[in-house]
Amino acid sequence: MYDYEKEGRNAEDEACEEARASVQKALLQFCVALLDYNLVDNQYKSLVISGLAVMALREDKERDTPEDYTLKLSGNIKLALLMVVRMAYQSQQASITRRVGQGRSEEQATEECPAHVDLVQAMCRKLMMLMDENGKPTPMDWMFEVRTYGMHIRYNTTVDGKIRWKGSTISNQAYWEAAFGERGLFG
Numbered sequence: 339m340y341d342y343e344k345e346g347r348n349a350e351d352e353a354c355e356e357a358r359a360s361v362q363k364a365l366l367q368f369c370v371a372l373l374d375y376n377l378v379d380n381q382y383k384s385l386v387i388s389g390l391a392v393m394a395l396r397e398d399k400e401r402d403t404p405e406d407y408t409l410k411l412s413g414n415i416k417l418a419l420l421m422v423v424r425m426a427y428q429s430q431q432a433s434i435t436r437r438v439g440q441g442r443s444e445e446q447a448t449e450e451c452p453a454h455v456d457l458v459q460a461m462c463r464k465l466m467m468l469m470d471e472n473g474k475p476t477p478m479d480w481m482f483e484v485r486t487y488g489m490h491i492r493y494n495t496t497v498d499g500k501i502r503w504k505g506s507t508i509s510n511q512a513y514w515e516a517a518f519g520e521r522g523l524f525g
Contacts, residue, residue: 363428370425373418373465376474386477390414404495408488411481418478422465426457 375384382388393410394402402410430451437447468479 366421366425366428369421370461370465373422373477375477376472377476377480378474381475381480384477384480387480390481404488404491408485408492411485411488415478415481415485418481419462419466422461423458426454426461430454430457 372384372386375386377384377387382391390411393414394407396402401407430453433451434444434447437450438444442450465476466478467476468482469475
């Protein structure tokens with residue numbers, strides 16, 4: 339925190355800030371723990387998958403289209419990855435703090451701790467892969483599978499075109515505009 343941000347702060351503000359940081363850390367640990375769930379018997383016992391199923395419902399009580407739902411899945415996958423990166427960072431910092439408390443210098447403690455990239459890779463192997471290290475499906479496996487299927491539908495389904503007549507020219511406006519007139523393509 340910068341010096342100018344510390345000005346005018348009292349002990350109560352600092353206590354609130356510490357409590358907020360503690361709650362955020364516990365919430366992050368809870369969210370990462372939700373990703374560490376084996377989907378052996380029933381995938382809907384997972385809070386993550388049940389929550390994602392609810393996210394598929396629209397206000398009109400219909401389900402999202404694959405085009406819309408794949409975007410939501412992609413956003414959740416990205417958030418899960420960001421949480422894993424943050425959790426690895428916090429784990430590394432806690433390890434450094436613990437070693438400094440044992441009498442090591444900060445430089446020694448940093449050298450002795452696993453690198454951030456190693457922690458992220460280990461957590462990703464456990465939480466972010468299609469199967470965990472024991473070959474059991476995880477919530478991420480389900481998200482990747484459903485998103486892949488949704489993307490297949492999204493990019494292999496023809497969309498409704500919009501055809502417009504303007505004089506003797508026909509325009510088709512699906513993804514790009516192609517105009518056919520009396521003289522042929524772009525006539």
